[in-house]
Amino acid sequence: MAALCRGRYRWKRINCFHVLTRNLTGKYDFDLVVVGGGSGGLACSKEAAQLGLKVAVLDYVEPSAKGTKWGLGGTCVNVGCIPKKLMHQAALLGTAVKDAKKYGWQISGPVCHDWVTMAEAVQNHVRSLNWGHRVQLQDKKVKYLNMNGSLLDQHTVKGLSKAGKETILTARNIVVTTGGRPRYPTNIPGAVEHGLTSDDIFWLKKSPGKTLVVGASYVALECAGFLTGVGMDTTVMVRSIALRGFDQQMAGLVTDYMEAYGTKFAWRSVPKRVDKLSSGALQVTWVDSLTGNEQKDTFDSVLWAVGRAPETKALGLDKLGVQLNKQTGKIVVGADESSSVPNIYAFGDIGEDRPELTPTAIKAGKLLARRLAGHSTELMNYDNVATTVFTPLEYGCVGLSEEEAEMRHGKDGIEVYHAFYKPLEFTVAERDASQCYLKVVCERAGDQKILGLHFTGPNAGEVTQGFALGFQCGATYSHLLQTVGIHPTCAEELTKVHITKRSGLDAMVTGC
Numbered sequence: 001m002a003a004l005c006r007g008r009y010r011w012k013r014i015n016c017f018h019v020l021t022r023n024l025t026g027k028y029d030f031d032l033v034v035v036g037g038g039s040g041g042l043a044c045s046k047e048a049a050q051l052g053l054k055v056a057v058l059d060y061v062e063p064s065a066k067g068t069k070w071g072l073g074g075t076c077v078n079v080g081c082i083p084k085k086l087m088h089q090a091a092l093l094g095t096a097v098k099d100a101k102k103y104g105w106q107i108s109g110p111v112c113h114d115w116v117t118m119a120e121a122v123q124n125h126v127r128s129l130n131w132g133h134r135v136q137l138q139d140k141k142v143k144y145l146n147m148n149g150s151l152l153d154q155h156t157v158k159g160l161s162k163a164g165k166e167t168i169l170t171a172r173n174i175v176v177t178t179g180g181r182p183r184y185p186t187n188i189p190g191a192v193e194h195g196l197t198s199d200d201i202f203w204l205k206k207s208p209g210k211t212l213v214v215g216a217s218y219v220a221l222e223c224a225g226f227l228t229g230v231g232m233d234t235t236v237m238v239r240s241i242a243l244r245g246f247d248q249q250m251a252g253l254v255t256d257y258m259e260a261y262g263t264k265f266a267w268r269s270v271p272k273r274v275d276k277l278s279s280g281a282l283q284v285t286w287v288d289s290l291t292g293n294e295q296k297d298t299f300d301s302v303l304w305a306v307g308r309a310p311e312t313k314a315l316g317l318d319k320l321g322v323q324l325n326k327q328t329g330k331i332v333v334g335a336d337e338s339s340s341v342p343n344i345y346a347f348g349d350i351g352e353d354r355p356e357l358t359p360t361a362i363k364a365g366k367l368l369a370r371r372l373a374g375h376s377t378e379l380m381n382y383d384n385v386a387t388t389v390f391t392p393l394e395y396g397c398v399g400l401s402e403e404e405a406e407m408r409h410g411k412d413g414i415e416v417y418h419a420f421y422k423p424l425e426f427t428v429a430e431r432d433a434s435q436c437y438l439k440v441v442c443e444r445a446g447d448q449k450i451l452g453l454h455f456t457g458p459n460a461g462e463v464t465q466g467f468a469l470g471f472q473c474g475a476t477y478s479h480l481l482q483t484v485g486i487h488p489t490c491a492e493e494l495t496k497v498h499i500t501k502r503s504g505l506d507a508m509v510t511g512c
């Protein structure tokens with residue numbers, strides 16, 4: 001606060017309130033106040049400041065139910081993409097150590113993993129990113145307030161510090177990018193008391209031990225994947241299907257690989273209760289929905305990955321008439337990220353129907369800043385966003401799933417080219433490549449425009465990113481065939497794919 005008092009704005013102390021008095025040269029204290037300093041909010045505020053706007057950003061982390069808290073940067077940096085990918089890397093290295101022996105590395109004695117070393121290294125990296133974000137805001141002259149923000153009207157934000165001090169900020173425009181938090185199931189006794197979420201797993205001081213992961217979306221599978229990879233006895237509890245919304249053939253390959261890798265799956269199972277035994281172990285009771293039988297097992301940790309929800313209630317949006325989706329609680333937004341109330345914008349995970357991904361939040365934030373600064377009219381294009389699931393066998397995709405393509409174009413309206421391939425690296429290591437697969441879903445007629453591209457295998461994110469450019473440019477199947485591959489790579493298999501599913505021919509790639 002002292003730093004703020006020395007800044008270009010004057011602050012008055014009124015009882016326990018800090019009120020930012022109006023900048024004498026303008027109507028508002030700031031051109032832009034951003035509530036939420038995660039991927040989207042930071043990108044938006046930095047871009048806006050760079051374009052000459054006076055910007056403040058409020059970021060505040062409510063500790064998780066387990067008391068875990070973290071610094072500036074939002075979900076991705078602290079409890080999402082970054083620690084997840086680093087722990088995934090730790091797991092991949094475990095496999096690489098096994099491969100290494102086949103490649104001649106002499107590794108004596110058993111190789112074991114130490115959770116504490118990994119967690120400390122990951123947490124230190126995250127802290128360095130927290131620090132980097134603070135420095136960047138300072139360099140770009142964005143006023144950062146570590147405060148919980150809520151909206152008083154369409155030009156006024158109230159910030160509340162941890163110590164209970166209130167600060168009022170006025171702004172021409174307000175952007176809400178407060179993201180979401182993991183949900184706990186509401187009707188399962190013991191779920192909250194004895195359970196963790198992705199807000200906790202990366203910040204554990206000791207190994208989670210034998211873990212039950214409830215949920216089957218990508219957060220669940222990624223966490224279960226790295227836990228298995230670093231040696232935890234890990235079970236995933238799936239109530240319906242894995243990776244809902246993704247291509248289901250690919251989802252099957254991902255989970256098949258995980259099963260072969262050592263992850264256990266309790267399919268069609270719904271948790272009923274979690275009890276802490278006198279030994280300290282957590283006893284989970286669940287129902288097998290196929291047989292109706294009740295089953296029990298004990299675990300050291302239970303990780304709920306059953307979805308995420310925004311915290312819109314505390315933002316005071318309903319009082320201002322900002323339209324929310326009643327089911328999801330997210331803010332209904334237009335193509336320009338505007339809410340139903342003038343001067344209030346929202347995007348990122350808090351925006352209804354927006355992809356819950358960091359790069360889309362960042363890009364949308366930058367574009368919004370440019371529009372608010374009057375530098376551009378360009379809107380965010382949410383189509384054809386590529387993504388990757390960082391499971392032990394990675395899965396990257398862009399465009400439509402085969403099911404979705406079939407629904408939109410009809411079974412006879414699409415052609416699916418596919419191949420099972422063996423990464424060269426797997427050969428000497430004698431690794432099973434049964435789930436290394438790719439498929440390109442195309443329109444059947446005309447130029448055979450590519451509708452969806454799917455790839456499981458090593459470095460799927462790196463592979464998919466490149467093809468996403470072609471996809472964005474409207475690539476067709478013949479463009480793919482005109483592309484000369486880079487040998488020997490896994491990605492080159494996409495440029496050679498020629499077997500159609502319709503033909504029924506063996507899709508196994510043999511030779512170069």
Ligand code: FAD
Pocket residue numbers: 035036037038039040041058059060061062073074075076077079080081082084147148149150177178179180198219311314315347348349350355356357358359361
């Ligand atoms: P957030 O990054 O969540 O930022 C919101 C910020 O606002 C937070 O710091 C929050 O504490 C703060 N805040 C909330 N309320 C207030 C308030 N009232 N006042 C002040 N501050 C407030 N995406 C990918 O692209 N790739 C991945 O590999 C990936 N992996 C993920 C793994 C996990 C486990 C999870 C959970 C998510 C992952 N994501 C991934 C998704 C990605 O993290 C989010 O899509 C992204 O962080 C959304 O950015 P955002 O700016 O909308 O919100």
Ligand code: NA7
Pocket residue numbers: 185214215216217218219220238239240241243244270271305306307308355356357
């Ligand atoms: P998602 O994508 O909403 O998926 C939730 C998963 O949890 C899904 O598999 C659900 O099964 C399952 N689920 C939900 N409620 C329960 C209960 N009560 N019991 C058992 N299983 C349940 O959430 P994520 O957290 O994985 O990811 C959300 C976003 O965060 C994601 O898009 C990333 O960008 C980051 P269902 O399919 O509904 O049967």
